Amino acid sequence: MRNNNNMRSKFWALFKKEVLTITRDRKTFVTFMVMSVLLTPLLIAGLGAFQEFQRKQLEKEEVVIAIKDQEVDQNLSNYIKANSQIRVIDSSSFEADLESKKLKGYIDLNKEGTQIIAQFVYDQSSNASIASSLKINAIVQSYAVLVRQEILDKNNLTELDLNPVLFSQITLQEVQNKPSQNDLVLLLLPYIILIGLIQGAAQFAIELTAGEKERNTLATTLSLNASRAMIGISKIAAILLLSLLSLVLNVASLMLTFLLMPADAFGPSQPGVENGALNLNISLGTLVQIFLVLLPLSFLISSLLILLGTYARNQKEGGIYILPLILASVFIGLTGQAFDANTPAGIFLIPLVGHVALLKQVLLGYFIPINFIISVISTFAIFFVILFVSINMFKREEVIFRK
């Protein structure tokens, strides 16, 4: 019993040393914290503000267009000319005038049977031309509504007579009043979670392993009266803590991003969107389930990062070894859309991919215990293999002392 307490207090002392090594590098640690939370929302907010600024600038610009074959529908031509935001000029060479920026675009009018075809030609290389395309489209559509209403009135009909069948969609979860997730959340959340878990911890894992070699402090650590297994495990535990911290920060960042995102980014009829704003339907229960899914994964990732960092001669080399893992996590994170509540059990045997599938199921409101158990067993089996290799690597002097 006393021996166990002794081991625990030694492990705690070593763990504390590793955590202090990371957190006392104030600049790096604070930058990590701040950037993890603020970078994505600031970029999104900045992008939104820039787009809004650009839209307003374009709105101020006068839309100069020409209409080819106006006589095909003189009423439409007059309707466009009557709009105060549009100036219609004559042109003898439409394409040349568009190319020389004299025109923002031109409408080519044609008639097929009773239908008028108004094709707007615009220049893809000019933002002003693209914006004018949107404006002209809105004007032509409003004209079409008027004509349509005239036809309906003439024939004594209503909109309902023309649309006898109305199609709409609703999720089973909404019918059952269960939380319903936005598609964007279902795609992004597993991705952000996975990236957050790996990327944040990666740099610190390199610091605690290859960094120790570079700073010549590894021999100092080894001269402590501690087994190499304990030294290795304490490093894994410190990285585990940081990967979980990184995860929390990244999820907080995602939530902040959604808050700052323009309301129309999600579309009006998307599930999970209420009054144009995103409602993250994550209950406490779902959060617990997400944590349960990620805990074994954090063990696996931490041990893998320590293994790669230990093998590396220096931090630069460590960064190169870890890069494929980060890139793989980016792609695997995006595989989430391929999974649903009926994903075959075999998928859960594959680390990372299985975790993304589990996260997707949890977010969809399906926590399937057998899938979870398969994932936990597979993850811990691989974790123990990596742990074994990591500890053995700590015993190999050609690895520990190589420079």
Added chain:
Amino acid sequence: MLEIKDLTKLFNRVDKKTKEKSKVGVQNISFKAQPGRIFGLIGANGAGKTTTMRIVANLTYPQSGDIFLDGKNYKDIKNLKMRVGFVSGETQIFDRLTGYETIKLFGEFADIPKKELEKKIEMLSEKLGMKDFINDIAVSYSTGMKQKVSIARALVTDPQILVFDEVTNGLDIFASRAVKDQIKMFKEEGKIILYSTHIMPDADELCDDIAIIHKGEILDQGNVSDLRKKYKKQTIEEIFFELVNNRI
């Protein structure tokens, strides 16, 4: 007494330019170090000094051979690391911990009771002149300050053996003097001291016994004054060149 018997540890090395493979390390080396005396392991860079010192400090393990401490095989000694203090010029202290935290960490691993440990750190801080900086984070330390903390963390377990591997490398003249004075003091305390260096005047000043090591083999060893008489040389440097040149 510390007895090293037929110690062998070889590494494969590939020459970056010629791609030639060779073995480096130490081969069948034996020597004895007595309490209250300084045993110097003298050799050029790459001679095998650090490998030997690391084996004695139990940081790395030999492929063959044995080490005995007071007649007991290293393999049979529990908590061996607590009985050996290792200080190296190359090895650094944890630069994100304070000197106090580093020494305390080593004390905690030696199972020293909390109050006793605090007293010990206080005493070491006084003895090695660390009071002014012991609570600062080590990143701000000078090389001399770091070396003092290194020595203190090696001493906190009150080890029987002190291993100093190239400790004066890179130290300025004041720090180097302070370290050498401390080593002399530990000798007076009756510790077994192993001191490796390629700086011959340091060896002349400190060592009672020496072994000249070259390319992993001990060329000769013994009491310094006996070796001076044997080779009719005044300094260890002259003895070293006599032995090494004969080999070439």
